[in-house]
Amino acid sequence: MRRQTILAAVSSLALAVAVAGPAFAQETQPLAPGDTVEGEIAEGDATGEDNAYRYDAYAITAVAGQRFEVVLRSAAFDAYLEVATQGAEGEPLGYDDDGLGEGTDSRLRFTAPADGTYVLRARPLSGIEGGAYSLSLTERPAPKAPPEPARINVGDTVTGELAEGDAETDAGALYEEWVFTGRQGDRVQIGxxxxxxxxVVKIGRIAEGAFTELGSNDDGPDAGLNSRLIFTLPEAGDYVIRATPLNTGDTGAYSLSLSEGPPxxxxRAIRIGETVRGELTDDDTPGAGDIRADAYRFSGQEGQRVRIDMTSTTFDTYVELFDENRTSLASDDDGGPEGTNSRLIFTLPTTGSYVIEARAFSDARGRYSxxxxxxxxxxxxxPLAFGASLEGEIGETDSRDSDDRGYDAFVFEGREGQRVRAIMRSGDFDTYLQIGNAEGDFTPLAQDDDGLGEGTDSRLNFTLPADGRYVLRASPLGSDGKGLYALELEDRGPQPRPGSLLxxxxxxxxxxxTDATAEDNSFYDAYRVTLKEDEKLIILMVSNEVDSYVSIGRENEDETFEGLAADDDSLSDTHxxxxxxxxxxxxxxxxxxxFQQGQTGRYALIVEKKP
Structure with a gap:
């Protein structure tokens, strides 16, 4: 890290970028409970992936368990809301289209899972057209304790109504619960x-005062939007049925039926190592998802790992594995190497019989393998020591992960706060690295595909969260990859401490x-500033060599960083x-x-008081 603080005006490079760059288009604005914002989606706003829509972004600071309601109204467009943890990738924490129940306006309810900053996007459902809107944020009170579930017996049909004041899930969906008693192996059908x-119907049990879901269904076959669930009880006792809407905020009357499930x-028998060809027809019996299925029984040994592949050119396959009591153990939809085919890899927990159900993802007919x-x-x-370099090979006899990738595993000892770097190169396949704890089942704490910036080679930077043993997995990105590779493990020492900035x-x-690394493995320099309450800052980061990403936060008592606000490209494309x-x-x-991991280069950081 090389940095220099200068008590001077903005450099000529930074000034040129600030003046010549496009006008300020989008920034994350703070939004607090009680706020109402009158805004507009217009040309120049930030756009989503593939320019599919424009949006305005707001930052909400929350503590774990805090409950919110966001309402977005617009007469100009079909309103849509989504919220995510700041800096997170993948699916949002919550989203809503028409949940307000007033035309196309949105109401999103969500509960913060942890202390931190959450980014809310207010946007049209689709399209780059926009217009004026009104956005409000309110804090919701703690949920009321749910009442004791009402009793329902097999053969009963009952009616109920979801209304304001009913118990709610963390996502804000209303629900009512019904309880029944059954024996191990009983099959029930719930409508x-x-x-x-x-x-949406759910079945589960109450454990330590909390509902643990065991099965659910949204839209049963041939039932429109209504739900149908066939479930086999794994043991004797009380089971809870939860009646809830798909969309938070929905209310209204419903009917619930509980009956004996079909046999x-x-x-049919199948042996490990065997391939069978079958066909789903109108004569097949409904399976666990109330969808017609074929079933196959096999015997296995405790600790034995099996791979189940189901393929079809006619329909989207779905495979589910059960124990001999027809308790679901695992399932897969599109885990196969091609399209909508299924692949399930599972380690058998006990010696005995197991049942595979082969069916379509939605009710369909056709041939399969x-x-x-x-x-x-x-x-x-x-064992792998820091500073070591080795050469290895991924082949047919290597261990396979849940995605059917062959891999080699290495273990090393580390200290809390220690920064490690693994580099993997191969001329035979696209490399992939993962780090996880050595104890228990392997769960990745960090991973990297092409972070080295040299084609498809990998570089994974990671800060160890605790003292202990860690496992490094070296594999191809795809399940068909194999060949030679080279691997290095480096000790990068402790995280650099922040400098000071006026x-x-x-x-x-x-x-x-050599710089500090963020959770996404990108490099950063840190600067500390001392501020007064309500002091306003303008922070600019400009660079012609990296895609700038600036954030501000503070260190908690446990020395973790709490992000409060961040920006990527609000000044211009990369500033x-x-x-x-x-x-x-x-x-x-x-x-x-x-913004991208692995980038290095020069930058200028300007911190000024806002007039």
């Missing part, structure tokens, strides 16, 4: 019908591979601009980083 909302699909093969058991990880100054720095107000007196940390 939930409503003309007022799209119903299980008769299972089903194969079950034994997978090599996991090989114990080999408001009104410019810092010139260079991001290098960041963040306007922010300090919520209280204190010391804050500004991070000058990159």
């Amino acid at each position: 939930l019908d409503s003309d007022a909302f799209d119903p 299980p699909v008769e299972a 089903l194969a079950i093969t034994e997978v090599e058991p996991d090989k114990p990880p080999q 408001v009104g100054t410019t810092a010139y720095g260079t991001l290098t591979e 960041a601009k963040l306007e922010w107000t300090a919520p209280e007196d204190g010391t804050y940390e500004i991070r000058a980083g990159t």
Whole structure:
């Protein structure tokens, strides 16, 4: 890391970028409970993936368990809301289209899972057209304790009504519960019908005062939006049926029926190592999803790993594995190597009989192929020392992960806060690296595909969260990859401490591979500033060598970083601009980083008071 703080005006490079760049288009604005914002989606706003829509973004600071309701109204467009943890990728925490029940306006309810900052997007459902809107945020009170479930017996049909004041899930969906008693192996069929909302039926048990879901259904076959669920009780006792809507905020009357389920699909024998060809027809018996299915029974040993493949050129396949009591153990839809085919890899927990149900994802007919093969058991990880380099090979006899990738595993000892780097190169396949804890089942804590910036080679930077043993997995990205590779493991030492920066100054720095790394493995330099409550800042980060990403936050008592606001491209395509107000007196940390991991290069960071 090389950085320099200069008590001077903005450099000529930074000034040129600030003046010549496009006008400020989009920034994350703070939004607090009680706020109502009158805004407009217009040309120049940020756009979503593939320019599919424009949006305005708002930052909500929350503590774990805090409950919110967001309402977006517009006469100009079909309103849509989504919320996600700041900096997170993948599916949002919650979203809503027409949940307000007033035409196309939106109401989103969500509960913060942890302390931190959450980004709310207000946008049209689709399209780059926009217009004026009104956005409000309110804090919701703690949920009321749910009442004792009402009793329902097999053969009963009961009616109920979801209304304001009923118990709610963390996502804000209303629900009512019914309880029944059954024996191990009993099969029940549950129907939930409503003309007022799209119903979802769930079955589970109460454990330590909390509902644990065991099965659910949204739209049963041939039932429109109504729900049908066939379920086999794994043990004797009380079970809870939960009636709830698909969309939060929906209310209305419903009817719930509980009856004996149809007999299980008769299972034919199949041996491990065998491939069978079958056909789903109108004569087949409904399976666990109330969808016509074929069933196959096989015997296995405790600890044995099996792979179940189902393929079809006619329909979207779905495979589910059960124990001999027809309790579901695992399932897969599109895990196969091609299209909508299924692949399930599973380690058998006990010696005995198991049942496979082969069916379509939605009710369909047609021919298919089903194969079950034994997978090599996991090989114990080999010790790997820091500073070591080795050459290896991924082949047919290597261990396979849940995505059917062959891999080699290595174990190393590390300390809390230690920064490690693994580099994997191969001329034979697209490399992929994962790090996880050595104890228990392997769960990745971090992964990397092409982070080295040299074609398809990998570089994974990671800060160890605790003292202990860690496993490094080296594999191809795809299940068909195999060949030679080279692997290195480096100790990068502790995370660098932040420097100091005075408001009104410019810092010139260079991001290098020795710098601190963020959770997404991107490099950053950190600067501390001392601010007064309500002091307003304008923070600019400009660079012609990296895609700038600037954030501000503070260090918690446990030395974790709490992000409060961030920006990527608000100044221009690759330059960041963040306007922010300090919520209280204190010391804050500004991070000058990159939007993409692995990027290095020079930058200028300008921190000024907002007039």
